[in-house]
Every structure is written in structure tokens, then in C-alpha cells.
Amino acid sequence: MRATERMTVTGSVQGVGFRPFVWRTAHALCIAGEVRNRGDHVEILATGTQAQRDSLAEALRRGPRHARVENVTRTPEALLFTGAFTIATSEAGALQSGIVPDLALCPACHTEIRTPSSRRWRYALTCCADCGPRFSIVTGFPYDRANTTMAPFTLCAACRADYENPADRRFHAEPVACPTCGPRLRYTGPATPGEDPLDSAASLLRAGGILAIKGTGGYHLACLATDTTAIATLRARKHRPTKPLAVMVADTAAACAFAAPNAAELHLLQQASAPIVTVRATPALPANLAPGLDRIGLMLAYTPLHALLIEQVGQPLVMTSGNRSGAPQAIEDETALRDLAGIADGWLYHDRRIARRLDDSVCAMIAGQSMTLRRGRGLAPRRLPLPAGFETLPPVLALGGDLKAAFCLTQNGQALLSHHLGDLPAEGVENTARQALADYQTLFGLTPALVAVDAHPDYISHRLGTALSQQRGLPLHPIWHHHAHIAACMAEHGLAADTAPVIGLALDGTGLGPDGTAWGCEALLCDYRTAHHAGRLARTPMPGADRAAREPWRMLLAHLDTALGPDATTHALALGLLPALHNRPLDTLRAMMRKGVNAPPCSSAGRLFDAMAALLDIASERLTHEGEAAMRLEALARQAPALRETLPKSLTDSGPDEPTNGQPDGQPDGRAHSHPGRRPDSPTDSPTAANTTLPHAATLPAPVPGMVFGLACTPDGVWELDPAPLWAAALAAKGRGVPACTLAAGFHAALAAGLTDLVMNLLPPQAPCPPGFTQPLLRTVVLGGGVMANDLLVSALVARLEAVGLRVLRPAFAPPGDGGLALGQAVITAARARMETR
Amino acid sequence: MAHGGGGTAMRALIDTLFLEAFSATPHTAQEDQARLPLAPLVAGGDRLAFTTDSFVVEPLEFPGGNIGTLAVCGTINDLVVGGARPVALSAAFILAEGLELACLRRIVAAMADCAREAGVRIVTGDTKVVPKGACDGLYVTTSGVGVIPADRAISITAARPGDVVLVNGTLGDHGAAILCARGDLALDVAIASDCAPLGGLVEALLAAAPNTRSLRDATRGGVAGVLSELAEASAVSLTLDETALPVRPEVEGVCDILGLEALFLANEGKLVAVVPQAEAEAALAALRAHPLGQQAALIGTVAEAGPHGPSVVVRNAFGGRRTVTMPSGEQLPRIC
Ligand SMILES: [Fe+3]
Ligand SMILES: [Mg+2]
Ligand SMILES: [Zn+2]
Ligand SMILES: [Zn+2]
The missing domain is CATH 3.30.1330.10 (PurM-like, N-terminal domain)
Structure with a gap:
């Protein structure tokens, strides 16, 4: 019997071709009725038999490729539809959440641009409902063509027909274009007259030149990734001596030919977000791509322009952000032509404007799970549904930190974490942040009632937030840095607003602690509202403050002097064991530490990594990017021979194989986007034997005898990890000639073991209800802070913690470092407001 | 006694x-x-x-x-x-x-x-x-x-877009001298404080550049501190050229070791002058002709405040920029 049902679909269901998907499905099922967008959900009225309606509902739960369906509800309706199923016009203002992330080139469009008979043959700016720019071209609200940077391009008759045909994959794809009516490619630089822009650009690259190329979210600088000289030129011109450079490849086959991604990494590469994925490098690669590292950042060609160019060049290309040193990535053509004049030899661009700067997203497989290291193009502005209890809380604007800045708005039980904005102290980034703030609030219609900032009074973000709260008369909540790191991870794993406390391990560079010292390796017993400082790394002075964060030898001296005393350090120096400290003003640094002159105490894990890297002689004189020494230390540790020999060859040759699926531990980006090009030999979506959250043994560092942390409870009741035994053992082992890679591996193992011991001491029965809490502690360890991007450490740590029956949660949606701080600040502030309103 | x-x-x-x-x-x-x-x-x-x-x-x-x-x-x-x-x-x-x-x-x-x-x-x-x-x-x-004198209207609020920023000599000499003279930091360098009365220098400057807008002696907080106040008070943005900042090598050396910046160190014989572009050359010449201004330099320019208010920005040799902010109290590490 035919009947009508009202079906509502919630989730990430707009701007992803949901209505045409429903239209096609309904037509295929011979269902009558209509579909429309309503605010943040899609509504379907369907008339048909029970079986027809069930099939439709089932299809709705799946959704089109880029949709993420959360819920489908079905209620009976009285009226009966007859005739063809239709797409009803959306009500005004109903597309509020229709702004979705940019999507990588889809296989259908890729095939089309390579088909000479197609009218979009070699058209570099094609797109459809499944692919193309979205957030990067939005200029206003609601999301339709007039409110994108495609507005100046009037659809030709052919494109209009595509746009209006529900059966076409371009139906209602706002940026639809073709060579007749759409944006055109341009080239500035050395060229043969009359030549096609693509040909000129390809010739330039093949000749070893540097090309500025307009991407989805900004300009890149490109050169041959196989040409050491071209890379060296690019580095010299960009004043970027050591920071690893990302490489773009045509497809997964090219990725496998160039580097050594494992199955899980290939899967990540093919996400519709087309992130940069860090994968194992091979010795054949030019050494100056990622100096001192054994990993390389890869991404697939994600726009038709990139795909056409790479196909023509026939080689992988370095793709680094197109900016002057320190300045943000250029998004305007005039800026790129002017600012990149001393760097690029040619410019490949087009007249589709970029509405906002979106850096490439960066993801990695960390101890068997995917982790977002930078949220940019393709991931922003995806929202995070917040756990139970946050639905009715006042909306919060959180300003995040100063480095890897991103802000977060929470409203109606959802968190909108902004895209990566850059480092606030750098040129123009503060302005970018202010604009982005205004931009998000307009686009998403959010009106915060509370403002949250990092508690550090000298953070630019703190000052920005303070000014905002004053202007708007909103309460200001300063949030402690490391509590925010942990809370961010709690929120994305669905811990309810009134959760029992967990054990948080926050490891990073530094953040201000409530005791006025620089924290960075802390154990917190915390829920959203309260954090109790339960453990830390023993404090060390930072002689030179921020300078000590750039010059690892300073931290080596500070750690050795603190652990072993100046005499022992001096002795080791005399034995030639400390080349990093040769010809350094040691007396002055020691005086600074003694007198407390610009030598603030810190308990930083990042600085501990720096010091160890300096001991093992792999830290550069002066670090030029965040995490540089730690990344080298991790790379060195992976070379440890003891580790390799004890493992079967098959294990050492492949890393973790498969990310776990779905919320909350899943990949940052939902399902795979089957990308153009040959798929890898082992299909990514067939799980292998190693489909487990337990990290691979191959990634676990080997312990080195004697390299351990001490653990003791200080008089103020804080468990303290003491690195003194570690330093003594490391120094002695170095003296005996133990290879540096073994010591680096031993360091990782020791830290994982030390942290585990620390956690064990915090577990009940000693303190079933930690001080300040009314509920017993959960046997859950929550990880946060930038150090949690260290695969080796996290592998060892997770293995140990899980081995003793603890549940371990780690960041996936939000970056573990300061890029995720704002999310934590927002949920802490909201949860506190909840307490107050009760 | x-x-x-x-x-x-x-x-x-x-x-x-x-x-x-x-x-x-x-x-x-x-x-x-x-x-x-x-x-x-x-x-x-x-x-x-x-x-x-x-x-x-x-x-x-x-x-x-x-x-x-x-x-x-x-x-x-x-x-x-x-x-x-x-x-x-x-x-x-x-x-x-x-x-x-x-x-x-x-x-x-x-x-x-x-x-x-x-x-x-x-x-x-x-x-x-x-x-x-x-x-x-x-x-x-x-x-x-x-x-x-009746014809003088020098004020911290008077800097205007298009003006230039001058300093009469090397930055941070006094601050560095005190750190070395304390003797407890094992800094084996002799740096003399720049302590000097600047009356004669100011008279020479004002004679050469009668439309001088602002003058400030850059004591505690250094040139950075003065310029932050000046930008705020005049509601303008200042851009400094890092390569133009005069700093003695030995002061630079002390700063390098201690992790400090000469821009933030105290001076006792240095002033910051904002003069109209048209008088920049005359002002600089007058300063350099005076014994206390031999190393005078044009260190920056004044521009309209950005849409989000006054700022002080330092441009480095590679064209990179950073914003100068005054720490609220004792310097706390900011790098995460
Ligand atoms: Fe942090
Ligand atoms: Mg006074
Ligand atoms: Zn497509
Ligand atoms: Zn067209």
C-alpha cells in the first residue's frame, strides 16, 4: 500500500549533492514526493510502498560520497504525492550550514579533462557536485554561486543545462564552469609566444625552474621534486634551509614509486581532503627534501590544474607555500606576482579568486591511527559534534594559542574549529585571524556569549580575546594551556560534559602553568571544569628563555647541569663527549641559571627532546622550525639496529596497516575518496591482519639498560619524573660508544615507560576520588600536546598503557598541538558555564 | 657612615x-x-x-x-x-x-x-x-x-603617517653595560653605558627639523617600549627596519648569549625622534653632526594604523615581519 513518510537527514549533508542523490534514488525506486534543504538538515517527503520507502531510508543512511549522515528519522504523513519526484526550492536562509570543505578532483572529472572529445578537455578549472572548490571560494551567505568568487562568470547555456539537470553530476554544483564561460588559465614568465599556459609552465619546471602556482587555498611554489639543484635554489630563495618540503604526486602509484607509503597512508592520501600525509622516505630521494628526516610529506594532485600539470611534467613536484619568508601564503594574483618575484621564475594562475587562505592540511598515521596535524584545505570548516551535555550550553568563542593559531566557536552542541591561520606573531597573521573571526561569525551565524583565551598574558591571542570581550561586554575565561590540550581530546572522543575525571598527559614545548612556570610535560587529573596537577617532568631552567627553545645546546647544558651537576658536565665536556657544548659561553649560562636571569624554569618535554638531540649531535645550531630537533631524534631512533634485527623483515617493511574506522578514533575525513589513477596493489579498504588499535611492534623503540626516569612525589604532592638517571646512563653509554640511534630509541622507550609509571601511581585505589572531584577516576588516559605527533613515543606509550588495561584516547579531529587548543578552551568554558547555570 | x-x-x-x-x-x-x-x-x-x-x-x-x-x-x-x-x-x-x-x-x-x-x-x-x-x-x-619655548609642540600623540623614526645611536648600551657590570654573569666584555644629557642634541635637532613631531628618551623598555607607547598614543602603525637598527657588536653578543633583544634594553642617552619625511635628511645630518648622535639612524616609518589599530612591526632582512609586543611582566617563554 502506498503511503507517505517524512524523512529528515542530519549530519554533514549540504553542499555535497545530497538533493540530487535523493532525486536519483527516488527516481530509481519510482517514489513520488519531494526533497528540500531545511536549515541544517535535509527533509524528504516520500510516497511509495513500505519496501520502496525502506530502500530509500537505507540509501539515505549511506548518503552520497561526501556526506556524513548522522541520523535519519521517519514519521508518517497524511498527504499523498503523485507524479515525478521533485527537488523543492530551499527556504531562504536554509543553507546556513551548506558550506563544506573543498573537495579533491573526482575520478569522473579527471577522466573528462583527459578526454579530447569532451568540451572540458584539458580544462583546469572544472568541477562537479563531487569535487572542486567550496569553502575557499565562499564570499557570503547563503552558499550559492552569487556568493562565491564564481559570481563574475555567467554560466553558458550548456553549463546551465548541466547545473539544472538533477541527473547530471553537476546539478547545483555552484562553481560549475567550462572553457567557454569559466575562469581561464594564465601564465607569466619565460615562454614561447602563443604557447598554452600549461605547456609554458611545464617547460619551466622541466628545465629546473621554480613555478608559482595558484592552488585551491593559496599559491604554492613548485619545482621538480627529483632535482636536488632546483630544490636547493628554492630553499635559498625562500630562506628556508631545513624545513621539510611537501611533494605532490599524480596518483597513488606515483606515491609508491616516489616514497614508501603503507596501506593506511595511501588510504589517507586519497581522502577528499587530499591532505599532505607524512610517509616513509626512501634513500633514493634528494636529501635536501627533508634534511635529517626519514619521512616525507606527500599529497596527491587535488585540482584539475595540478593533475594536468603533473601529467605533463611527468614527475613529482615540490609544493611549498607560496610566500615570502615569514609572510602568509599569497592568495591574490597581484600579491603573488609582486611578493614572489625574487623567488619564482614563472606564475601559473587563473582568474577565479581565492576568497580565503587555506593551507594544505597535514595528516599522519601515528601509532596506527590517523591524526590531523594541520587543519586547512579540505578539512575546514567541518564541524565536530560535541558530546552529551553540551547541546544547551552558551555559545563560546575560544581564541586558541599563538602558534598554529586557530579559533573555535561552539554552538548548539557543535564545535566549529577554524582552519589553520598561521603563527600570530608573523606578518599579517593577526589581521588574517581577525578577518577570519568576522568571516566565520557572518558565514555561520554564530554569536558567542563567552570568550575563552589562553591564560598566558603575553599571547597575542590573549590580548585579541581580551579586547573582543571588552568590546562586546562578554565574560572572559583565561584557560590553562595544558588543560585545554587534554579537554580538546576529551571532547572529540565523546566524553560527556559531566564526565568523571580522566588522566591527561600533555606533552609539548611550553605553555604557561598556573604556578607561573613554563609547563610542557604534565599529568593532569581533570574533567572539563577542573584540572588537578598530578605529575610533571622535573623542572629545568631555560637559559635564554625563548632562545633556549631555538638553540638545543642550551637545554643540553641546563639538563646536564641540573641532573648531574656542573662538575660532571664539565668532566664529560673534557672527555669530548659533548661537542654541542664546545666553545659556548657556559659560565654565563650557568650564572644565568644560578641567578635566575632570563632563565625561567620549565617542565617541557619538547625541550627535553631538544637536549637529547643535542647530546646525540643531531640538533642544528639554531632550529628554524618547531619540532625540528624532536623530529630528527625520532628519525634517528628509527634507525636503531637492535630494533630491526629482532623483527621479522615483513614487519619492518610496513608500518601500521589500517586506520580504525568511524568515530571517534577514525580518520579525520570520513570515507575514502577513490582518487584518479591506479590503486595500490593491496586495496586499502580490505582490512589486514594488523587491523587493530595496538601499534605495531615494528615502531616500538628498544629500551637501553639504565636509561630510565626516576619517579618521586614532591612535597607539594606532585609526582615528578626525574631525568637524572637517564642523563647519567645516556652520557655513560655515549662514552662507551653505543650508537646514537640506539640511545635515541632508548630515550623514547624510557619516556614511554616513565610516563606509564607516573600514570600507574595516579590510579586508584590510592585516590578513588581525586581531590576536588566527586566522581571516581576513569581508567582512561587522554593524550594531548604537540609531542603526541611522535609516532615512536605514542606507539610505545599506548602499548604500555593498554597493556595495563587502560583506555587511551588521542587526538584525531583536532591537531594534538596548539592548533587544537581552541577546541579545548571552548569546551572547558562551556562546561564551567554549565556548572554556574545549575 | x-x-x-x-x-x-x-x-x-x-x-x-x-x-x-x-x-x-x-x-x-x-x-x-x-x-x-x-x-x-x-x-x-x-x-x-x-x-x-x-x-x-x-x-x-x-x-x-x-x-x-x-x-x-x-x-x-x-x-x-x-x-x-x-x-x-x-x-x-x-x-x-x-x-x-x-x-x-x-x-x-x-x-x-x-x-x-x-x-x-x-x-x-x-x-x-x-x-x-x-x-x-x-x-x-x-x-x-x-x-x-612658545613655538614648540612636541608630543607623543603627534606622529603622522608618512613621518620617519630616527634614533640618535646604538641601542641597549646601558642595559647591556649594567648586566656586564653586575659581574655575576661572567660576561667578559666591557660595555660603557650611554648615559648622557641630551639637551644640546635636541636643540641641534630642533634647529634642523623644526617640525619634529615626537621625542622620547628610550629608557626602561628600550626603543621597543617607547615605540609601542608612541604608536598607541598617535594611533599609527610603525614599521621598523631590523637591518637599520644600530647595535654595537658587543651588545649584540651579550643579547645573543642572554637571549635578550637590544630593542628592548634600556638606554640612558638615546632618544627616538619622529620627524616629517621632508625634514628627515636635515634631522639625520644634525644628529650625526653632534657628538651624541654620530651613529644616528633612520630606523622606521610611520603609517596609518591598520583596520585593527596601532601596531609596531619589525621587518627583517628577508622581508619577514613580526609584531613587537611589550611583555606584561617578567618575560615568560612563548614558544610552544
Ligand atoms: Fe601547547
Ligand atoms: Mg620620569
Ligand atoms: Zn568532479
Ligand atoms: Zn560553460
């Missing part, structure tokens, strides 16, 4: 020491106040400038000066950066019991010399001796009056 009411002889000794050094005219010295004739003041301008400052420094004596010269120069410089011609100073001392008399003599003599060179008289003063431990050696408070 002993304190208390009993030591009449000591009292007399100290009084004599000050009187002789500052050579106040005998008849006013007997009174409870200095008496300054009005007529010459009125002839010199239409506003009286009046300022006061207290000085505390460790060590009391350092290469290039001592607490006394700091006290005299500091107050004179606070007057002259307002366009005033200094007339007279007062000096009040708090002395700790046990302070070496010879040290006090040296300090007082240096003050007298410094004032004389600057053409300013120290006309009144006071001393108190407190028990050892109540004070650390010696504290000085100086106040000063000066006259501002």
Missing part, C-alpha cells in the same frame, strides 16, 4: 659635601627652598616643564657612569624630550648606613660635573641616612624644571 640624629659632625660633613659639589649660591643655601627668578624663565618660553624620577641601580657605579649621572641625565632628558630647556634640578638621597663616603663623593662629584656640562644647576636637595638593610647602598630622586 652612621645614621641617626646624634651625628652632628656627620650631618655637617654630608651637607658640606653636597653644598660644595653643587655650589649653590650661599644665600639661598641657608633657606628651606631654592628661589628662582621668574623673569628669565618667562623670557625663555610660555610653559614650565616639571618632572621627577627615582633611581635605583645595581651596581651603583658602572662603566660610563654611576647612579648620580643616571639621576641627572634621566631627569634632564625627561625635560628635553618635551622640547624644554632645563633650568634647575633637585636631588634627594637615601643613603644606607655603611655606604663608603668615598663612593658617595665620587657619585656626587659626577652629578655635579654632569649638571655643569648640561648647563643645569642642582639648586636644592635632601639626604636621609637609613639603617643598613633598609636600603641597598643609595637611592636618588631628582626633579627638574625647564622652560618650553
